[in-house]
Amino acid sequence: MTVTDHPAATEAVIAADGRHVAHNYSPLPVVAAAAEGAWITDVEGRRYLDCLAAYSAVNFGHRHPRIVAAAHAQLDAVTLVSRAFHSDRLAPFCEALAGLCGKDMVLPMNTGAEAVESGIKVARKWGTDVKGVPAGRGTIIVARNNFHGRTTTIISFSDDDTARRGFGPYTPGFRAVPFGDADALAAAVDVDTVAVLLEPIQGEAGIIVPPDDYLPRVRRICTDRGVLLIADEIQSGLARTGRTFACDHWGVVPDLYLLGKALGGGVVPVSAVVGDGDVLGVLHPGEHGSTFGGNPLAAAVGSTVVDLLRTGEFQRSATELGKRLHERLADLRGRGVLAVRGKGLWAGVDVDPALGTGKLISHALAERGVLVKDTHGSTLRFAPPLVITADEIDWAVDRFAAVLAERR
């Protein structure tokens, strides 16, 4: 039996999805019923090796025992009071997360897009209150081919036509320059520039790693010109690339970290803007907020995630296993693979378009028990949970090789 057979239970769920779930995604025909570690089991009892990890939200594996235990314990205490009251969970979480980032303050939110929106608001407010840019004039420099989320403001500076078309009018105040080109970025800075917002490694664009001198140069430009550097580490951060933050590979410390996805341990949405008081301190009561942001359940889960990251164990796994993943994938160059990019357990693989679209290859891989996601036509993204083993990596890459061989 293969995923294309669509047996009854799978068929029924997919049909119900089609009737009742808005069609803003086009999922693989795999219906998850359970998951543990790096494995997902579907409603037919078939098992799949998860090599997507919910776009890096499941870095620690599905249902990591410590994260699940923390969530259970918090469910039995208190889950939500809004920010109208204090909770005994929020400050310990924010202190721990700020410590992990080497900063002193955290603005807790929920989704990644909210963290990005919040970072933009903080930068604009900092621009007017601290830098002295006239209100309404602050601009933010972004990179071409960025992906920062789906809100109206965020898609305003996307150059993905599918993500933008029909959703205008758009939010002004952004200037896009090529990713990886520090000279273009320097030339785009003017007196009204309040921030540079970047993914240190572009995820949705196909795991694009910039030249080694890029982020250090961007850091210097921002410092010299009095502009905030905002690193969107929502997908690249929290051990995915082998370091706590992707910026660490280049010794770069941004003014604001945007975090999300894995911060919620794959259990609840938890995101955050992390910075020092001279930047985050521009927010005063009533100027920004979120009913669920920093709720006790999220804070308990987030604190556990920070604890897990403090040991360095996941960063080490991502480095060691990432080497194996990249070596094995690189062996497929010339055998259906055109290029492999990335760092740690994060690989963008360009498949020869003659062998089929990325979507087609990911369907064929799902039939063989490996879940990956395509992006931009013929690029596949391998980003397994960091608890995957070396043998499981070999198993997945062997199946990928077989799919490529079959189509050549």
Ligand SMILES: Cc1ncc(COP(=O)(O)O)c(C=O)c1O
């Ligand atoms: C770099 C980056 N920023 C922001 C987001 C948006 O996160 P969310 O989907 O939780 O809103 C994503 C999601 O893929 C992302 O990769």
